[in-house]
Amino acid sequence: MLSLLVGIPLLGSILVGLIPERAGKGLHRTLALGFGLALLGLSLGLLLLLDPQEQGIQMAERVAWIPQLGLVYELGVDGISLPLVVMTGLLVLIALWASGQVERPRLYYSLVLLLAAAIAGAFLAQNLLLFFLFYEVELIPLYLLIAIWGGPRRTYAATKFLVYTAVSGILLLIGFFGLSWLSEVHSFSYTVLQAHPLPLLQQLLLLIPILLGLAIKIPLVPFHTWLPDAHVEASTPISVLLAGLLLKLGTYGLVRFGLQLLPAAWEQAGPWLASWAVANVLYGSLNALVQQDMKKLVAYSSIAHMGYILLATAAATPLSLVGSLFQMVSHGLISSLLFLLVGAVYANTGTRDLRLLRGLLNPERGLPLIGSLTVLGVMASGGTPGLVGFIAEFTLFRGSFPVFPLQTLLCMVGTGLTAAYFLLMVNRVFFGRLSEVAIAMQRHAAGERLPAVVLAVLVVWLGLQPAWATHWVESTAAHWARPVVLNLAEAGRPITAFGPGSSSL
Structure with a gap:
């Protein structure tokens, strides 16, 4: 079920990208709307399957991917990620509807669906490297969506977004590698790391890069300057996805990786x-x-x-x-x-x-x-x-x-x-x-x-x-x-x- 939330928009992105531009006016948009509706329907279906009284991860999926590197395909959902997954389905469908007839629709709708797959995957990922992978994948389609369909200063705004978010990803990766390296289990699994907390000093050292990386994404002052430029130059549907979903990857990360994996450091840093x-x-x-x-x-x-x-x-x-x-x-x-x-x-x-x-x-x-x-x-x-x-x-x-x-x-x-x-x-x-x-x-x-x-x-x-x-x-x-x-x-x-x-x- 959870893999479908990632796979359906990804499949839609591929299929829309394979249909030639001359295939028919509005065909790319209609097909993208169909996949967007399927994504929303599946995300709403989670409301029927999730037990709200259960405090841990539910509906977990785990497949070894590159175990030598610690990269395991682990997905799961809980009360924290569920509302954001449902909102992803809703806002992706709304953005697709609001896009209307655009130039180069094959590329445009393919990128929007790829962006949707990356966002859904990030909210569901239970492996730190898998989260990082989805976190970085969304960079590519959003950069192109601003750079190609944006306003007069779209190249500047898109490049600024790319640079800031790339730095954000590097800082997160440093923090994630530090968590695995310093932990006695040497794992990137969220549940494993949560069960083996680090000493306070090590938590404080790791909180710094993770917090700075997420602060750029949220964004927090003084790392905010990319956001107004990106919004002004982005088209309306892309601004919807940017404000409604992309920023939430940063705030979700605060709760998921800051508070829960580094609780002692979080308490010290609270004031x-x-x-x-x-x-x-x-x-x-x-x-x-x-x-x-x-x-x-x-x-x-x-x-x-x-x-x-x-x-x-x-x-x-x-x-x-x-x-x-x-x-x-x-x-x-x-x-x-x-x-x-x-x-x-x-x-x-x-x-x-x-x-x-x-x-x-x-x-x-x-x-x-x-x-x-x-x-x-x-x-x-x-x-x-x-x-x-x-x-x-x-x-x-x-x-x-x-x-x-x-x-x-x-x-x-x-x-x-x-x-x-x-x-x-x-x-x-x-x-x-x-x-x-x-x-x-x-x-x-x-x-x-x-x-x-x-x-x-x-x-x-x-x-x-x-x-x-x-x-x-x-x-x-x-x-x-x-x-x-x-x-x-x-x-x-x-x-x-x-x-x-x-x-x-």
Whole structure:
């Protein structure tokens, strides 16, 4: 089952790539959508097969690949990776739908499906070298998708992304080799390494390269500069995949490899990580306040919201981990929605400049549906109750406050700044009298807005029924938080317990 989640988009990539360009208009897109739908269906099927009360890895698959090097084909899923796998299926299908008719469709859709296979494989990999392999494979298609179908400065943005992410991979590989070399079992298997923790000093030394590698991917300040350029130059569907999925490889790595494999070092580094989260939130938010490009504003907003995930993961209480993982899902949905809507504004008006746009909420001559969905999206990002962003932020702040009260309060300032810069954007773009650019715009087909409507429904639904997402995470989060939480309890520091097994903590 898990191999199919990797194999189906990979097979789709190969088949789409073999069909000649002259085979028929729309054939490549139709075939890619079919494989995307199959990926989503399989990922949803995991919800029926996974036991949410089971704390360990489930549905494990293991085949010796190159055992002499320690590379073993190991896949598995648990409550941490399941929501991200399902979100991968959803956002890949949405990106394929939103792509429409593109130049060189054979190459384009083949690369998108290859990217989907690499992302799904990374979330499922239970061998560190296998994770690294998938982590690096996604570099190639994303680089080409930006470099070929991007904006005027696409070569610069794609090259910058390539260099930064390559350095990220090198640092991760150094950390992974160090884990295997220093461990008495000399293995790259996640479960084996977890069962044989290293001494504190060795954990601290290995945490540095792993943390820096993941910080580039997330990205955290000051390693963030590749992200705004990549978003601005990438096409709208690629921005959806970049914000919704690629960044989550970094935050997922924090939980999977930082917290769980290096728990003693993680506890020591916790206060520094929480302070780093504050810097990320405030820096990203203040930069978003001064942007004139709608897409760049949303990109800096993503940087700020990644800081919330770092704060919650640093606190490592059961409740903060639930909030951290729910924030990954929340941000994936909200940022994807906002990038789709910004892309729709650009497709209709030809500009994203806040100084040129005005009055798009006009019910007769504007873009009322896009405007209404944008208002919903920015309200969710700002933490309005009843929407998915509020539940995610409230949970992670509540779980982090007992451990890092000052850092949590400073991060909460970011929610106010989020409301400020998004309200400025909405007020400039959608209210007031129609600008000349808006009057002259050409409206596109209503069917292109369907992906945004789907995401908007999920933003509302999970805001009203968050248990649909947290149900799969609670037991695993309580189990993963236990080593750090027990150490805090022994030191007499307050903790927040949540979910199954919390009474035993």
